Amino acid sequence: MEELTKKQRAILDYMKAHVAEHTYWPSIRDIQAKFRFASTNAVFGHLQALERKGVLQRIPGAARAYKIVPEVVADLSDNVIRYEGPGDDAIELNGIPLVGHIAAGFPDYTESSGVLNTMQAPISEGSRRRAPQAFALRVRGDSMIDADIHDGDTVIIEPGQAKHGDIVAALIDGETTLKRLIKQGNKTYLQAANQNYPDLTPVQSLVIQGIAKSVVKSI
Amino acid sequence: MEELTKKQRAILDYMKAHVAEHTYWPSIRDIQAKFRFASTNAVFGHLQALERKGVLQRIPGAARAYKIVPEVVADLSDNVIRYEGPGDDAIELNGIPLVGHIAAGFPDYTESSGVLNTMQAPISEGSRRRAPQAFALRVRGDSMIDADIHDGDTVIIEPGQAKHGDIVAALIDGETTLKRLIKQGNKTYLQAANQNYPDLTPVQSLVIQGIAKSVVKSI
DNA sequence: ATGTTCTATGAAAACTTGTTCACTGTCAAG
DNA sequence: CTTGACAGTGAACAAGTTTTCATAGAACAT
CATH class of the missing domain: 1.10.10.10 (Winged helix-like DNA-binding domain superfamily/Winged helix DNA-binding domain)
Structure with a gap:
């Protein structure tokens, strides 16, 4: 690329x-x-x-x-997002559009073979609403089950300053996971909201990609 | 109009x-x-x-x-949808786009002063996906609380043949409510999924506007 | 009957827009 | 130094596109 x-x-x-x-x-x-x-x-x-x-x-x-053409393809399997380059397999522009206060524009989401492709959402400078760059990710895995986020759900990620307690999509050591942000003093941890998972993963290099603001669930 | x-x-x-x-x-x-x-x-x-x-x-x-320009404005307050004509107050095209398998297009949703305006979503004839005419409605009221649909959530309505057990947006005697569809023999009832609500409302004239396929919840 | 509105044809004008061509300067690699 | 890739100017062309003008039949109300 x-x-x-x-x-x-x-x-x-x-x-x-x-x-x-x-x-x-x-x-x-x-x-x-x-x-x-x-x-x-x-x-x-x-x-x-x-x-x-x-x-x-x-x-x-x-x-x-x-x-x-979507620029970034994200596959969140087992609670991990892998980024892939575009252009490999055919991408349709039909897909899951953005949820949230995004200005009128083209949905940048594509679902193909269990992979929810995302792309940075277009931002309207003329829009008076916020939520720029929001994107959606399909969740695979049960690490957030205690937060009522289950396998198959779609979470809406918005950039922003993450606070203690927020559920964030964080890039940890090259891989992105969906976990709860825990701040204790000047230390930062990520916590899986699943009682069966080990608690409080200490983080070396932490890049918060966005905060999970809402979740789309099938009925 | x-x-x-x-x-x-x-x-x-x-x-x-x-x-x-x-x-x-x-x-x-x-x-x-x-x-x-x-x-x-x-x-x-x-x-x-x-x-x-x-x-x-x-x-x-x-x-x-x-x-x-949005053609139909729907206000789902207290679990009731009221249709209003367009053109009264200024409508922005920034808003909440559709959730679901809708083809690339313009979001037809506008939120202004607590009212979620909806419009028939554009259908792509070339789209291989279904979900034509889907639209979103914000829920006010707790009649579906047992189905984990709470006040403030946004449900995605899709037209289709409603089966027993589906949660439907139904037009009853001039008003639209969000309830569960119950079929017993050749009789049809609507049931509020809230234990505090009276059960099994018999229906005179029943027009199913669509089936609630998914719900968007804030985290 | 008569005028009006709606829908449509056919042609042309006027404008918008993508595209091409010739030429110039910058900057880094070989 | 030379080469090539990159970014840009300036002008012109060709095609795409909207818009206007003149005309006419059908439906419909007056």
Whole structure:
């Protein structure tokens, strides 16, 4: 997976935000104006790059017509999220859209063969609501059973400052788990909300990816 | 609220479906081809009508650029859904999108002052997944407390054939309630899943609006 | 009958938008 | 130093797309 340059990232984000705010894609000249390019060709080149790098799909000749490709695939099995690159198997854009106060936009969730693919949700700068970058993850495993989060449920993760007691998706030593955040003094632990699990895992390098704000359960 | 003609409805639905499937709006010529009009002006007239009737907003001059306006507002307070017409107060398109297997599209949910506005979700004809016309409702009241559906939760309603035991949104004598469907022989009852509520309400005229498939709970 | 509205045709105009071409400068690798 | 990739300017072209204009039949109320 080729990395995006700073400007390519900015343009892609702007396009997503534009869709989120207006419900239709920006034209090349819209992007040109936003970034104060003197030529449309500057935008054109970046769009080509974005397509070449596989994160954007253009519809040739059609105006304001694009598709986005999920950039991150997360598989939460046994309470562990593994990140995979995109582009391997066919990804449909039909899926589970975001739950929460996310502005109008395209759902960035795809479910295929038991894997819930997620992507950073587009943020609407014009949106007055919060919950930027929220995403959903399907839970596999029972480590949070005491918090009424069961296997098969889908949790909604939102970035933010995690407090003591929050259920967080945390990246621990390269793997992401869903656990409860415990702060004791200046020490931080992660606790599985399952009486059968060992308690209070001490954490070396802790990266909180987000806080579980809500859970979607099948009836 | 002016009523839409059959063709206007069909065109609006097609446009929504197109967005749901492709993530961008159809051009006038796309619509023309779909409905086999001989002139683009036929489509143009219908789009004007749709805008005049307030269900569609066009962006003048811009290609493939539209916004949709929620058509139905539902307020589920005290376990009762009241339908209101649109156009009264300002409606934002930012809101709670659909939960479930809905194709990529615009979230049709708006929350304003404790009212969860819903709209028929766009259906993607190209989508291989089911769950057409699903919508979300916020629950007020405790009549389903025994089914673990509490005040403040959001339930996802999907149309379909309701079976015995399903939790349904049913239109009873002009009002919609959320209850469990009980079939005994050829008789149909609705049962509140709360031990404090009277049991087995017999139903005169029963219109099942949909089946509660999942529930969104705050953590 | 008569006017009005709705729906549609057919063609063209006007504008929007994607795309191409020629050229320039920067920056790092070979 | 040279090469190539990257980013950008400026202009123009070609296609896509909306919009307008002129016209007409059907349905319907007055």
